[in-house]
Amino acid sequence: MKVKLPLVICLIMGIMGMVAYYVPHKIIQDFDNEWRNTALRIIFAFSLALGVGSIIRHHLEKIKRKREFFKYSYVTLISLFLTAFIGLFGGIDGKGLIKMQIGKFNFDIQTIYVNMAIPLGATMFSLLAYFMASAAFRAFRARNFEAVLLLIAAFIVMLASVPPIARLLPKLLYISEWILDVPNTAAKRGMLFGITLGVLSTSLKILLGIERGWLGGK
Amino acid sequence: MKPVKSLFDYIDKIPKDKALLISVDYTPDTEAELQPMTIALLRHAFCRKIKVGVLTLTLLGLGLAEDALRVVTKEFNEKAINNEDSIIYGRDYVFLGWQTPPLVPLLGMGESITKVFPVDYYGNRTDTLPLLKEIKNYRDVGIVVSISGSAIPMWYVTYAQTTFGVKVGAGFTAVSAADYYPYLNSGQLTGLLAGMRGGAEYEELVEENFKIKGRRKATEAMSAQTTAHLTIILLIILGNFIYFYKKKK
Numbered sequence: 001m002k003v004k005l006p007l008v009i010c011l012i013m014g015i016m017g018m019v020a021y022y023v024p025h026k027i028i029q030d031f032d033n034e035w036r037n038t039a040l041r042i043i044f045a046f047s048l049a050l051g052v053g054s055i056i057r058h059h060l061e062k063i064k065r066k067r068e069f070f071k072y073s074y075v076t077l078i079s080l081f082l083t084a085f086i087g088l089f090g091g092i093d094g095k096g097l098i099k100m101q102i103g104k105f106n107f108d109i110q111t112i113y114v115n116m117a118i119p120l121g122a123t124m125f126s127l128l129a130y131f132m133a134s135a136a137f138r139a140f141r142a143r144n145f146e147a148v149l150l151l152i153a154a155f156i157v158m159l160a161s162v163p164p165i166a167r168l169l170p171k172l173l174y175i176s177e178w179i180l181d182v183p184n185t186a187a188k189r190g191m192l193f194g195i196t197l198g199v200l201s202t203s204l205k206i207l208l209g210i211e212r213g214w215l216g217g218k
Numbered sequence: 219m220k221p222v223k224s225l226f227d228y229i230d231k232i233p234k235d236k237a238l239l240i241s242v243d244y245t246p247d248t249e250a251e252l253q254p255m256t257i258a259l260l261r262h263a264f265c266r267k268i269k270v271g272v273l274t275l276t277l278l279g280l281g282l283a284e285d286a287l288r289v290v291t292k293e294f295n296e297k298a299i300n301n302e303d304s305i306i307y308g309r310d311y312v313f314l315g316w317q318t319p320p321l322v323p324l325l326g327m328g329e330s331i332t333k334v335f336p337v338d339y340y341g342n343r344t345d346t347l348p349l350l351k352e353i354k355n356y357r358d359v360g361i362v363v364s365i366s367g368s369a370i371p372m373w374y375v376t377y378a379q380t381t382f383g384v385k386v387g388a389g390f391t392a393v394s395a396a397d398y399y400p401y402l403n404s405g406q407l408t409g410l411l412a413g414m415r416g417g418a419e420y421e422e423l424v425e426e427n428f429k430i431k432g433r434r435k436a437t438e439a440m441s442a443q444t445t446a447h448l449t450i451i452l453l454i455i456l457g458n459f460i461y462f463y464k465k466k467k
Contacts, residue, residue: 021381033329036322044318092284092340113281121246121278129446136453141461151454158447161392161415163440177220185399192400 007209014207055080083112153179221402222419225363225387225409229262230427232360237269237353241364241374242283243276248367248391253286254417254436255365255389258424260290263311265428268360269349270311271331275320275370280339287313293432307340308347315339324373328356328382356384361408365389371398375406389416414443 020032059073086100087109094100094108101107142148159165160176205211229238240259244252263270272283291305298304305311314335317323326334331354332344344350352358362384364371371388378384385408390398392413401407411420417436424430 033326037326037333040319040322041317048318110281110284114285117278117281118246118249122250125247125250132450133453136450137457140454140457142458151458155451155454158451161413162444162447163418164444173219180396180399181403184396185403188397189400 006215011207219419221410222416226420226423228361228408232268234268236358236360237271238263239271239359239362241362242272242274242279243364243366243370245276245278249282251391251414252365252389253282255411255420256286257290258417258420259363260286261430261432262424264294264305265430269353271314273314274316277316280316308349312347312349313339320373324377330355356382359384361385361387363387367391375401414439
């Protein structure tokens with residue numbers, strides 16, 4: 001029952017989704033709309049509660065067992081509860097149930113997002129620049145004919161997106177466009193066909209219960 | 219570039235009774251590259267006085283969309299002489315917010331936008347907003363432009379365009395833009411903004427055609443991009459030179 005019930009639900013939901021796409025009858029479409037707008041939202045709301053519960057449990061466990069870097073778990077949990085409190089009771093602009101302002105110092109959710117989340121996210125992404133520079137020096141070798149072709153194409157596309165070079169050599173822009181429009185599109189199209197066929201077969205296997213990895217457990 | 223010009227030309231020809239729907243589907247890590255695209259699109263729409271709906275399919279996009287709207291509406295309202303020129307919430311634009319799961323707004327907006335978003339981001343009932351009394355579903359939307367660092371614009375192509383026939387445009391980071399040229403060539407994407415350069419070109423087109431002055435962050439960042447690209451090319455050449463020299467020895 002523990003295995004059969006989820007498989008049956010998966011099959012029924014999959015068939016419902018497919019039928020709604022192909023059958024334009026009002027009853028089917030209304031049922032599909034109602035299912036999507038009501039039931040699916042409720043399910044996802046519960047998954048949000050599940051996600052939050054899971055992160056709290058993971059970090060409490062880490063603190064209890066004093067695992068490596070457990071002190072950062074305190075930071076995670078305090079940030080989680082604090083921002084949830086500010087978001088729930090402060091409103092979007094800090095003028096909700098509780099005013100999120102002390103004098104001229106605002107700490108509403110939007111201020112926290114713009115002044116903390118955006119710079120932190122941008123910083124993490126910026127670290128990639130150093131990895132790119134290191135990879136460019138150490139890894140991009142013209143070892144064979146294909147590697148040389150790849151490097152030439154990469155140089156042309158990179159130089160074409162550099163305004164001073166593009167202005168000096170206008171033909172470079174056309175060559176770059178051609179590389180993206182023709183060989184790149186041809187290769188990507190081939191990959192997309194393969195990926196789509198793979199997705200189709202995996203989806204069918206999941207719906208029919210042949211693929212059971214998503215159930216978890218043994 | 220052609221993909222940028224096609225998107226610009228299409229948005230430039232949207233009838234006044236249709237809306238531009240902007241889906242802000244990126245996160246703070248790609249904000250530097252993609253936020254200028256959102257700002258340029260908003261400037262274009264407000265200059266043309268076409269209605270704008272903004273939503274997001276990712277939670278982290280909410281703050282970024284709010285920030286972009288605040289910047290552009292402030293720009294326009296500072297120069298406005300009368301009520302007609304001003305950008306007024308509810309009349310000229312709405313910020314619908316975020317809904318989960320993504321399938322709900324993607325398919326639900328084909329029937330009714332107000333049913334999917336009964337309240338907007340600020341808590342206003344959407345059926346009371348003047349804009350949404352005219353823009354009811356995808357049939358009243360000229361084009362959906364999804365700006366994302368991942369494959370979210372493809373969700374609009376797969377679900378919204380296939381089922382309802384709505385036009386889709388996209389803005390991507392430069393690293394992922396090459397993956398979506400097949401969709402551009404097949405016509406599934408009306409236009410494509412690829413990376414910082416795409417954003418800078420769109421800003422240029424908006425300023426050239428509407429003679430408006432605003433901060434052009436993508437254009438400003440082109441000098442940094444130039445330095446970065448030339449450095450990478452130099453490092454590749456240097457690395458290969460040392461490799462072949464050592465090999466010869």
